[in-house]
Amino acid sequence: MTAVNWAERRAVLFDLDGVVTPTATVHLRAWEVMFNEFLASHDPTQPPFTTADYHAYVDGKPRYDGVRSFLASRDIALSEEEVIELGDRKNVAFNQVLEAEGVEPYPGSVLLLDHLGALGVPMAVVSSSANAVPVLTRTGLLGRFAAVVDGVVAKAESLPGKPHPDTFLYGARLLGASAAESVVLEDAVSGVAAGRAGEFGLVIGVDRGAGVPALTEAGADVVVADLAELV
Template sequence: MQGATHKVEALIFDMDGTMVDSMPWHAKAWVEYGRRNGLDIDVPHFMRRTTGRTAFECARELMGREVTHAESAEITHQKESIYRELFGAEFREVAGFRAFASSAVARGLKIAVGTAGDKHNIAFTMSNLRMTPAPLAIVGGDEGLPGKPQPAIFLEAARRIGAAPSRCVVFEDAPFGIEAARRGGMLAVAVCTTHSASELAGPHVIAAVRDYNELANSNFLETLDAVA
């Protein structure tokens, strides 16, 4: 972690792989989706190309051509239903997340979520997490914004909570998300649940950790000059 003090007013969290340890179950869901539909999907390669992108963008990548919104909706419904069934049985947060977010709020920081996930996965995640307090805003991937690495989702999250992008820290587990934070003029923390610190590196990345317990134990929040 870098030792510099940053004036920060908000933390914006990606959801899958960042708030919840869900990425292995997304991978399993794509394997099962392929099996059911007779598709030979190179899942690791596919996820490297799509993690952080919207459902419509993922469907287009999967089919290797333009798709209709109806096709995208059907692909998304099938795959995400499989995902929720699989992960629901073993749901878990990234270690220490809820306690960390609660501590951040107690220090006067605003909390928002910026995810490529759709409203169904957002509802599934939030109902299982039961965050207290709840995020001030959640921006999803089915709201018509371009997915990551474009910064639109994070910028909209910052707009909704009235935070300047330069005073936001994005928490991300994927390279596209880290890049989206950079393009949005935001600082970032790399949450290394699915990628290595070197894969999530950048001049704007102020910490790289395995989970939120590691952040808590290093007094990360105390290094931020929060604007209450």
């Protein structure tokens, strides 16, 4: 167990996909389907999109930024209209997988939510996904959080996405807390980097595949494999 004095924290900011719910796996599968279909038609000599590509270029970023980042890694230049089309195709694939298979939260994450709720610690979800509210509603967890800062909110408020810290800082403000008083929980390298850039009091990496070295290098103060370790 990793000791954290939760009672002294004024806000806890959770990423969603890969931290609260295993929807990062759904996102990965959707990205694989979309990008590998694209690569097969655009340039069959390109190697397929892999899990390593997901963690390096896509995970935790706003959808269109993820498209741009991966394409740049392969030296593929597309118009902005084509970038948006690919991002929209990925979102369709995500919703199809989610509808077919559903999603259940990580038991360890629910354990931590129960613990923080009992302590009265304010919590928010800060996610790059535009699907955060539907996912939280489907899992029955929406009411656990005082605020949700997702891709929809970020667009409405003109907040740059992770690895910029703006969405986390906005979430902390909604809970009436400063960055120094707040905790960030993230599984993506870009999200951990956002927490470090925002100078949050504690940045906890959750290793769901990115790897302890990568999360530590990005700025995590501590890395756990499951949120149950924090109770």
